[in-house]
Amino acid sequence: xxxxxxxxxxxxxxxxxxxxxxxxxxxxxxxxxxxxxxxxxxxxxxxxxxxxxxxxxxxxxxxxxxxxxxxxxxxxxxxxxxxxxxxxxxxxxxxxxxxxxxxxxxxxxxxxxxxxxxxxxxxxxxxxxxxxxxxxxxxxxxxxxxxxxxxxxxxxxxxxxxxxxxxxxxxxxxxxxxxxxxxxxxxxxxxxxxxxxxxxxxxxxxxxxxxxxxxxxxxxxxxxxxxxxxxxxxxxxxxxxxxxxxxxxxxxxxxxxxxxxxxxxxxxxxxxxxxxxxxxxxxxxxxxxxxxxxxxxxxxxxxxxxxxxxxxxxxxxxxxxxxxxxxxxxxxxxxxxxxxxxxxxxxxxxxxxxxxxxxxxxxxxxxxxxxxxxxxxxxxxxxxxxxxxxxxxxxxxxxxxxxxxxxxxxxxxxxxxxxxxxxxxxxxxxxxxxxxxxxxxxxxxxxxxxxxxxxxxxxxxxxxxxxxxxxxxxxxxxxxxxxxxxxxxxxxxxxxxxxxxxxxxxxxxxxxxxxxxxxxxxxxxxxxxxxxxxxxxxxxxxxxxxxxxxxxxxxxxxxxxxxxxxxxxxxxxxxxxxxxxxxxxxxxxxxxxxxxxxxxxxxxxxxxxxxxxxxxxxxxxxxxxxxxxxxxxxxxxxxxxxx
Ligand code: MIC
Ligand code: SF4
Numbered sequence: 001x002x003x004x005x006x007x008x009x010x011x012x013x014x015x016x017x018x019x020x021x022x023x024x025x026x027x028x029x030x031x032x033x034x035x036x037x038x039x040x041x042x043x044x045x046x047x048x049x050x051x052x053x054x055x056x057x058x059x060x061x062x063x064x065x066x067x068x069x070x071x072x073x074x075x076x077x078x079x080x081x082x083x084x085x086x087x088x089x090x091x092x093x094x095x096x097x098x099x100x101x102x103x104x105x106x107x108x109x110x111x112x113x114x115x116x117x118x119x120x121x122x123x124x125x126x127x128x129x130x131x132x133x134x135x136x137x138x139x140x141x142x143x144x145x146x147x148x149x150x151x152x153x154x155x156x157x158x159x160x161x162x163x164x165x166x167x168x169x170x171x172x173x174x175x176x177x178x179x180x181x182x183x184x185x186x187x188x189x190x191x192x193x194x195x196x197x198x199x200x201x202x203x204x205x206x207x208x209x210x211x212x213x214x215x216x217x218x219x220x221x222x223x224x225x226x227x228x229x230x231x232x233x234x235x236x237x238x239x240x241x242x243x244x245x246x247x248x249x250x251x252x253x254x255x256x257x258x259x260x261x262x263x264x265x266x267x268x269x270x271x272x273x274x275x276x277x278x279x280x281x282x283x284x285x286x287x288x289x290x291x292x293x294x295x296x297x298x299x300x301x302x303x304x305x306x307x308x309x310x311x312x313x314x315x316x317x318x319x320x321x322x323x324x325x326x327x328x329x330x331x332x333x334x335x336x337x338x339x340x341x342x343x344x345x346x347x348x349x350x351x352x353x354x355x356x357x358x359x360x361x362x363x364x365x366x367x368x369x370x371x372x373x374x375x376x377x378x379x380x381x382x383x384x385x386x387x388x389x390x391x392x393x394x395x396x397x398x399x400x401x402x403x404x405x406x407x408x409x410x411x412x413x414x415x416x417x418x419x420x421x422x423x424x425x426x427x428x429x430x431x432x433x434x435x436x437x438x439x440x441x442x443x444x445x446x447x448x449x450x451x452x453x454x455x456x457x458x459x460x461x462x463x464x465x466x467x468x469x470x471x472x473x474x475x476x477x478x479x480x481x482x483x484x485x486x487x488x489x490x491x492x493x494x495x496x497x498x499x500x501x502x503x504x505x506x507x508x509x510x511x512x513x514x515x516x517x518x519x520x521x522x523x524x525x526x527x528x529x530x531x532x533x534x535x536x537x538x539x540x541x542x543x544x545x546x547x548x549x550x551x552x553x554x555x556x557x558x559x560x561x562x563x564x565x566x567x568x569x570x571x572x573x574x575x576x577x578x579x580x581x582x583x584x585x586x587x588x589x590x591x592x593x594x595x596x597x598x599x600x601x602x603x604x605x606x607x608x609x610x611x612x613x614x615x616x617x618x619x620x621x622x623x624x625x626x627x628x629x630x631x632x633x634x635x636x637x638x639x640x641x642x643x
Contacts (some may be wrong), residue, residue: 002249004156005223006191009246009312010129015113015148021155022189024623026148027466030113031058032106032140033417035100035486037065038118038537040077042137043084043459046144049299049639053440055146058108062093067356067494070364073493076451078108080496082435087446088151089437090144097433098329098355101125101297105208107431110242111226116143118205120536120560121297121378128210128233129226129246134215136564138635147639150625152559154220155190157182158254158554161198163263167418171206172299172376172396175213176268177260178276180181184529187219190255194224195247198262203423203532205301212298212618213378216275218533219556238429248291265413269374270394273382274478277596281399284409290371291321292404294397295353296333296360300387303399303421309341310419311412312348312399316580318407326353335428350404350551362488363467364384374409376400379483380469383508385466386489422576425476454496458546460569460634463599467550467592471609472502472516472523474586475509480534481561483508483544487535492532495539498546503541514547520549526584529554532561541568550565553607555581569634571599573618575607580616584609592618599630606636 003011009026010019017025032054033167039061055625061081064333085092092101092401100117101124109115115122119135123133132574135149139248143149159178165171178192192214202210207224214222224230226246234243267281290609294300294308305327306625317323326344327333333355336342347353360377366386367373370534373385373392380392397401402412405408410416438446475483485491486504494500506513517523525544532540544552555578565572573592575581584590588611592598598605598620607616622630632638 001253002251004193004252004254005129005246006131006156006221008194009114010144011114015025016058019153021153024150024625025153026150027057027114029116029143029149029552031108032056032143033100033104033117033122034061034137035065035119036077037492037495039044039081040308040454041457041538042118042141043081044454045138045412045636046088046141047084047495048636049141051145052443054144056144059090060108061090062095062103063095063100064356065361067095067354068489070489071493072462072615073453076453077496079449079493080451080454081338081446083446086435086437087443087448089440091162091437092152092435093418094433094435096354099297099300101212101359102328106237106329106427110582111230113244113245116149118536120534121212123214123221124208124212124297125219126223127204127228129224131221132220134252134536134560136536136560136567138538139563142639150435151220152189155255157187157190157192158188158194158257159192159194159599160194160257160259160509161194161262162259163198163261164201165262166173166267166413168398168412169265169267169417170200170396170398170413173208173265173268174260174262175210176270176278176360176394177265179213179216179270179276180268181258182217183276184216184274184533186219187214190219192217192222194220194222195248198543199224200227200229204230205303209298216378218530220559225310233528234264236275236423236425236427260439262455263463265511267396267399267413269399270380272391273380275379275394281395281411283407285411287409288372289403289407289409291373292365292400292402293359293365293373293375293377294324295326295328295358296377297328298378299397300326300332302332303423305332305336306341306421307309308397308401309336309344309420312350312405313344315348315405317349317404320407321404323350323404324353324359326352326358329355330433330509332521332570363492367375374400374403379534381480383486384482386534391408403404442585444601451530453494455499458498458542459636460545462573462631462633463596465596467595469550469590470520470523471526471584471586471588473506473510473513473519474526474584475528477528478530478533481532481540486530498542500553502543503540505547517547521551524590525549525552526581527552527554528581529556531557536560538564538567541565541570543622545570566637571630572604573620576617576619583612583614583616594614599627
């Protein structure tokens, strides 16, 4: 039996475990990346492990999320990351160099290699045939120290692309179509491989748009073959030597296969408040809009920007629309400026932002009250934009530009022929904003600078025998990490200050949650299906830990979040019978009988509702390693103990 692309990479990096879907496997990680909103924690954890130098082939720290700097906090964190990385052997991408995934794709990603990043959109690198996975900061810290990265061996899903994209239909429409078919849970426990004749017609940045949003499918990763298109991209980036050819074997076996006909695709939009709530732009056409934002790690490549510039050239953004544009990297920005396209954007009335995440993570540019915002981003979760009642739609750059000009939802295919935008044969290469680390023998010369915003990390405790507490919060299906630990301008500056951050925990769902949890000394949270989807932010586990949460009981969990819960010693249990969910209400006094035993080895425990006498069977299917970690009170305790 042959192998899929991902199976080949996994096989080459397998440290332990069997390559059988559902089994835990350990992988050697070649490269890591961090961004600033998760990086501070990751490097604090790396320091706590007491390892001098990173042991990966390459580790890069990016500054791209917390760039508004409305107080000293972000600047302090940036300085901390800059100094700690210089000391320990990590390259530092300075603020102004661009969004981690875009820069990594341009300058560092390599087909056939493994990459983990403390950001859920790390599978962007799959566009170049690299196995990129999002992970919690602690897992990245362990990998930087040369430790193994553990995942559940994924199933393999194949998406056959046939045909060719029509004018004004973009890569974003491809992934929105896949989201329409599979939904936000459709990729859980799987790696999505794209292929077919249609795939060959897509450029690396287009492929990266598609693999980037595999995160929204809940997939472990997404990947394209490495072929002539990949080679041309690497050559244009001056890195032809990084090319290797990579494709799946003819007799590779997939667990599921789907076909998407690119020729038949039309412009699509993900409607509020979920990336899989997809409709054709044509049916929304005419709806009044207030804001358009173009950029983010999904759609900020040079070709995206040039397409938008060509569509706006000589025209003016509609008076009722505010348009923001954030190019993905310094490379994109410089090339836009040098060819004059930046002037076309400015002239048309676009508000040009720095090359960073910006509005995507609620860092400014929040829409007006109840405003309709069209964004080329990847997430439209409730309140992520910073405006609680905003209506955010995810669209392609083509739909965004067309609508920015008319002031209403506009199907760009009604505009006639699209401008032709060619990928350059040579990108402008200048890595002057990537700082190299100091040589190992000189590392003592570096003093790591820590601002007052950096507070100690909460540490978990081993589980109690029988847990007796309150059901402190009950939430529904598809709870995202943006519900658990919101981002945005007011909250993000505190990513290294858990006590302060805790004031915002779950406030999107229940503004009294933090006070209640503190007053009661914590308790248990009850969730629905796909609990914790979205971001890799480990703060969605760390902060509940700080507030005294001992366990989360849910119908099912999202991959990165469940790993983060275990890393911080919060026990993730599933309801054996999902219908039992209805027998429990917020505020009920509950017991989990056999709590510690379930962690030690029994796969089951009993949840008892002391308010109405009802019971529910709970499951805890974990690997031996995960059990040890929970018994130690989390990964940090466990790693230190193992050393
Ligand atoms: C996001 O898009 O939600 C983020 C911000 O990039 C997160 C990381 C974070 O919360 O810092 C992600 O995707 O993992
Ligand atoms: Fe940044 Fe948005 Fe991409 Fe997250 S999804 S890395 S916030 S641009």
